[in-house]
Amino acid sequence: MTSIVSVLPNRPLSFVRNIALAAGLSAAAMTAVPAFAQDQASITAIGSITMEGRGTVSVAPDMAVITTNVVTTAETAADALSENSASIAKVIDAIKGAGIEAKDIQTRGFGIYPRYERITDGSNRQPNIIGYEIRNGVEVNVRDLTKLGGLLTLVVESGANSVDGIRFEVSDPEEKLDEARKKAVEAARHKAEIFASAAGVELGNIMTITETGTQMPRPMMMRAEGMMMAKADAVPIEAGEETIGANVTIRWSLK
Known part of the structure; x- marks a missing residue:
């Protein structure tokens, strides 16, 4: 039965x-x-306890990315291009001479733009082209931040007349993120042990563990002010620090 x-x-x-x-x-x-x-x-x-944990790691950026340009104007596109090409070649040679490898130099933002006359007689006629502007730039990865200030001054002295900005980055964010993940797990366990002890129970096995979010460093942009001086001391640079973080949610069984 x-x-x-x-x-x-x-x-x-x-x-x-x-x-x-x-x-x-x-x-x-x-x-x-x-x-x-x-x-x-x-x-x-038999119950369970669920806790969230967060871990963070502060890290100083160890590389920078700068974009520097040469802007030239002339009555014809050919003349503007010829002058621009000669100037950007000098800038690239100066960058390489400062110890930057060719793999860290990349052409960015090449463009040819017509320049139009200003119409002041109030007519609706189409403005005439009075010349051309050539913009050609290079993006440079600077892996040694001690060279950054001097390099910014160097590119201006060698012919660059526009620096779009400086972007600081962390070269190995995934490695630092793993450290933050470990700290997040430790934080969650620490809180769970406190609650379990206060309740008079013991933690059992982990039932689930979920990563609920990460915080990666966002590139910090810095405008290069005062870069139009023909001669200058090395530009002062402060890279600061970035924070990398991870959040986890862990569920334990209770003994």
């Missing part, structure tokens, strides 16, 4: 007893009911 206990595993004790009596079970058969109900109670009494 199939046990009524196994058929109705999740019913209250009183319900199981009533079903047993209705089925005409003997008193001996019913003695198994209390023991089963106690087992069920012990199982459902």
Whole structure:
């Protein structure tokens, strides 16, 4: 005969007893009911605790990216291009001479733009082209920040007349992120142990662990002010610090 206990595993004790009596079970058969109900109670009494943890790592940027340009104007596009090409070649040579490898120098933002006359007589006629502007730039990865200030001055002295900005970066963010993840797990466990101790229980095994978010360094832009001076001391640079973070949510069973 199939046990009524196994058929109705999740019913209250009183319900199981009533079903047993209705089925005409003997008193001996019913003695198994209390023991089963106690087992069920012990199982459902096991709880869990869920905690969030956050870990952060402060890291100083170890590289910078600058974009410097040469802008030239002339009456014809050919003349503007010839002058621009000669000037940007000098800038690139100066950058390489400062110890920057060719792989860290990339052409960016080349363009030819017509320049139009200003119409001052109030007519609706189309303005005439009076010349051309050539803009050609290079993006440079500076992996040694001690060279950055001197390099900014150097590119201006060698012919660059526009520096769009400086972007500071961390070259190995994933490695630092792993450190933040470890700290996040430690923080979550620390809080869980405090709560469990206060409640008079012990942590069991981890049931689930989920990464709920990360914080990676966002490139910090810095405008290169005062870069149009023909001669200058090395530009003062402060890279500051970036924060890399990770959030986790962990669920433990309770003993």
